[in-house]
Amino acid sequence: AQTVTQSQPEMSVQEAETVTLSCTYDTSESNYYLFWYKQPPSRQMILVIRQEAYKQQNATENRFSVNFQKAAKSFSLKISDSQLGDTAMYFCAFMKHEPLSGSARQLTFGSGTQLTVLP
Amino acid sequence: SQTIHQWPATLVQPVGSPLSLECTVEGTSNPNLYWYRQAAGRGLQLLFYSVGIGQISSEVPQNLSASRPQDRQFILSSKKLLLSDSGFYLCAWTLGVAGYEQYFGPGTRLTVT
Known part of the structure; x- marks a missing residue:
């Protein structure tokens, strides 16, 4: 079984500054995917970024x-040039690579980090 | 493009009453579908997933059940709600064959009184 640990329950950052949220995971799998999701006060879960384990290059999406x-x-x-709209709960998540059609493709989530961007 | 809908957005139900939450996906076919529950201030717990019509897998024993009567419809039900069923329920989908990214609906906030 996989576990995902986010050791920072809360963080804050000044607007326009850079902040880094931590995530560690435990797995015996060699091929998998990692994700960061954002959950703003509306509580809709929004995919921020994805990383394939077989790729050495770090993923980038704009400021993330x-x-x-x-x-x-x-x-x-890492969130660069933090904006007020980045205030949200951030979840790290793990998914085992399952190439077959009909596979479950389950996400395992961490407990989340509440990020507050201060004006 | 694909969209996912959930309703109702908010629900207040008394203990012992039945429950039916609905999730539908548009713009794709044969998706994997998922039901999650999120307690206040907590992470997401996977409740059920489905890889096809009529195929339901349960992750956590509870008094909830799920059904998938159509390819893009996923329903979460209960015959008798408990106080512990209160929470935020999220539906998600992913492409059945090639997808690894899960996309979430807007959620339903359920309060059992």
Whole structure:
């Protein structure tokens, strides 16, 4: 079974600054996917970024980037130029690679980090 | 493009009453569908998933059940609600064959009184 740990329950950052959210995971799988989801006060879960374990290059989506360290089983999210709209709960999630049609493709979530961007 | 709908958005039900939450996906076919529950201030717990019509897998024993009567419709039900069933219920979908990203609906906030 996989576990995902987010050790920072709450963080804050000043607007326009950079912040890094931590995530570690435990798995015996060699091929998998990692995700960061954002849940703003509306509570809709929004996919922020995805990383394939077989790719060494870190994923980037605009102001969001990850630092994926496979050997250390670490997957941190960096938010640059923080904006007030980035205030949300951020969840790290793991999915085992299941190539067959009909596979479950379940997500395992961490407990979340509440990020507050301060004006 | 694909969209996912959930209703109702908010529901207040007394203990012992039945429950039916509905989720539908538009713009795709044969998706994997998922029901999650999120307690206040907590992470997401997977309740059920479905890889096809009539195929339901349960992850957590409880008094809830799920059904998939149509390809893009997923229903969460209960015959008798408990106080512990209160929470935020999220439906999600992913492409059945090639998809690894899960996309979530807007959720239903259920309060059992």
